[in-house]
Amino acid sequence: MLSPADIPSPQPSPTPSGRSPLCRAAGLGLAGLARLLAGASVRWIASQPDTCQRVYFANHTSHLDALVVWSSLPQSVREMTRPVAAKDYWSRGFVRRWLAEEVFDAILIDRTDIKVHQSPVDLMIREAGQTHSLIVFPEGGRSVSGEVGEFKSGLYYLAKKRPDIELIPVHIDNLNRVLPRGEFLPVPLLSCISFGPPMWLERGEAKLDFLARARRAVLAMKD
Amino acid sequence: MNDNRTIALVAGVLALLMAATAVGQFLARHPDRGLDPAAIRTFNNRLRGWWILCTVLAAAFWLGTTATVVLFGLVSFWALREFITLTPTRKGDHRALFWVFFLFTPLHYVLVGLNRYDVFSVFLPVYATLFVLARVAFAGDYKRFLERTAKIQAGLVVCVYCLSFAPALLQIPIPGAAGTGNSGNFRLLFFLILLVQFADCMQYVWSRMLGQRLVAASVSSNRTWEGLLGSATSTALLAAVLWWAAPPFQLWQATLAGLVVAVMGFAGGMTMSAIKRDRGVKDYGTLVVGHGGVLDRIDSMCFAAPVFYHITLLITGVKPG
Numbered sequence: 001m002l003s004p005a006d007i008p009s010p011q012p013s014p015t016p017s018g019r020s021p022l023c024r025a026a027g028l029g030l031a032g033l034a035r036l037l038a039g040a041s042v043r044w045i046a047s048q049p050d051t052c053q054r055v056y057f058a059n060h061t062s063h064l065d066a067l068v069v070w071s072s073l074p075q076s077v078r079e080m081t082r083p084v085a086a087k088d089y090w091s092r093g094f095v096r097r098w099l100a101e102e103v104f105d106a107i108l109i110d111r112t113d114i115k116v117h118q119s120p121v122d123l124m125i126r127e128a129g130q131t132h133s134l135i136v137f138p139e140g141g142r143s144v145s146g147e148v149g150e151f152k153s154g155l156y157y158l159a160k161k162r163p164d165i166e167l168i169p170v171h172i173d174n175l176n177r178v179l180p181r182g183e184f185l186p187v188p189l190l191s192c193i194s195f196g197p198p199m200w201l202e203r204g205e206a207k208l209d210f211l212a213r214a215r216r217a218v219l220a221m222k223d
Numbered sequence: 224m225n226d227n228r229t230i231a232l233v234a235g236v237l238a239l240l241m242a243a244t245a246v247g248q249f250l251a252r253h254p255d256r257g258l259d260p261a262a263i264r265t266f267n268n269r270l271r272g273w274w275i276l277c278t279v280l281a282a283a284f285w286l287g288t289t290a291t292v293v294l295f296g297l298v299s300f301w302a303l304r305e306f307i308t309l310t311p312t313r314k315g316d317h318r319a320l321f322w323v324f325f326l327f328t329p330l331h332y333v334l335v336g337l338n339r340y341d342v343f344s345v346f347l348p349v350y351a352t353l354f355v356l357a358r359v360a361f362a363g364d365y366k367r368f369l370e371r372t373a374k375i376q377a378g379l380v381v382c383v384y385c386l387s388f389a390p391a392l393l394q395i396p397i398p399g400a401a402g403t404g405n406s407g408n409f410r411l412l413f414f415l416i417l418l419v420q421f422a423d424c425m426q427y428v429w430s431r432m433l434g435q436r437l438v439a440a441s442v443s444s445n446r447t448w449e450g451l452l453g454s455a456t457s458t459a460l461l462a463a464v465l466w467w468a469a470p471p472f473q474l475w476q477a478t479l480a481g482l483v484v485a486v487m488g489f490a491g492g493m494t495m496s497a498i499k500r501d502r503g504v505k506d507y508g509t510l511v512v513g514h515g516g517v518l519d520r521i522d523s524m525c526f527a528a529p530v531f532y533h534i535t536l537l538i539t540g541v542k543p544g
Contacts, residue, residue, distance in 0.1 A: 039304060180314050187320040188300075190308040 023102040030103060031071035031078065038064060038178050039190035042072040045221060046197040047168060049074045053133055054166045054198070056081070057155055059148040059218050060137035061176035063089070064186070069135050069170055070104060072193045083135040084124055086111050107134070111141075121157045128162075135170075138214065142181050148219055151211040159201035159210065166198035169214065171221035194221040229406050232413065232468045236277065243270055272520070273420065280416065284409045288393045289336055291412070295390040296332035302382040302518045302525075303328060309502050310374045315364025319355050323375060327351045328383050335387045338394040340543035347384040352376055381494075382518065385525040388532040389415060395532075396541050397470050407470035414462075414469040414477075415484065415531050419524050422458040422485035423492070429453025443496040451489050458485035471539045480534050484527045491526030495519070 034040070058069055066083035073081055087108040090100035100106040107127045109120045128134055136158070138151040159167060174191040196217055201210055247267045254260055283291040307320060327347060334343035355375050359368065392415065393408040430450030438446050462481025466474045495518065536543060 039308075174308065177308075177312065177317075180317055183314075183317050185318070185321045187307075187317060188304055188324055190304055 027103045034067045034071040038068050043194045047195050056135045056168045056170050058170035060139045060142045062179045064179045081133040151215050156207045169196040169217035292336040292390045299383045299386050305518045306378040315362040319358035381525050388528040418484045422454045422488045425457040426450045426454035455485040487527040488523030491523040495522035
């Protein structure tokens, strides 16, 4: 997984991660398929799609979440955006690994073996560089009940270390019924992806306050 | 030549749509006529919908029976999607729903396309029902079992089974029309669609003009007995005027069909309203921003199509399949 983040370049290249045409075509096809299958309607609430560096944080209900949020972004934004996903799921098997590494250009996080000097947040910041946006799921795993769980602190450290990045709350509705936990065949129901207004870590804001505010920003779009 | 009627029907519809568009545009440009601007906007939106409907139907009819069956199949699939999306299901229903969407719905339309009335008339109401009941039981979640299976069943019957009787009209052999292709069948289907749309529209108009007594205030705040009566009468009249376009019908038979279609369409609208009220939404398409949802458009059609189909069978006396 080679990322231009390793080479600091002031000008983002047209294909940010240097993906092959096959992978880009697969990405386009998969994005279309995901949108068709999950019937996702996309809403931007007090917010606009932009290629500036952002962190999209969403509630996590289904394995399809990362794919569908990624597909909901306009193509120019999508090419700049890398989902952050669990290594234990996405590196299993040839197809998943190929999808994660070549098509979505995902940043895979080892959930089982978190080291102090190699924290997931550092990895994310390094991989994002100065151009890429990230899609993260701060609950850390899929919720079982469909309720939005407490956010883990990663989002806070991310915001603290990179205060210049816009944080965009994303609410995913109904996708847990399309592909619930423990199922592998999707049911083509209609889902809804809402993008909210950008937020930042306030000066001197405490960790728990910030995480609660971020969680409320996601829940606010539930209607 | 039989096709003169088709040409007359197409020309008539085009002329009517163009005239209505002209009036709609005129009213939109002259807001000082004292008419409700919201009503004009609704009218123009509806009109746009009819242009789209007519264009899509014309394309499907031109491509033939198979294309039309496929078109209705896709509409059913989407409507069922909206229906199940707004109906709470549990995780135990997931596998049953998968087969409902990807096996039963497509297979039913294949049977319709193959003109297997003997199979498709029982396939969903009997076999899909048995499958759904058993599959949900096998999944091991017994909570509100009957309620959950009934929801899936209702969705299948209304969105898929009932609607499929509309394209099934294309397969009825019309007596005396042998050797002329099936342009008569396409006219029959178009006759049904036209009546349903007209009845919907008239229901709205009559309710607005004379509506006094609501049928059920808690279910729908704009469906009145006056609207039902007015719509049934106007639709029967339209059917009588257009009886020549629907091949197997005599004048009185077409009139009767118009009346029944209007009443059934009204019943369909009421039913869907009740479901929407229960779920606390205005349209089935609330998840799809910007349009009202497919199910909101076809609810009357779903109720009218099977009855119209069987009236046609009774009148022509042919055996289907």
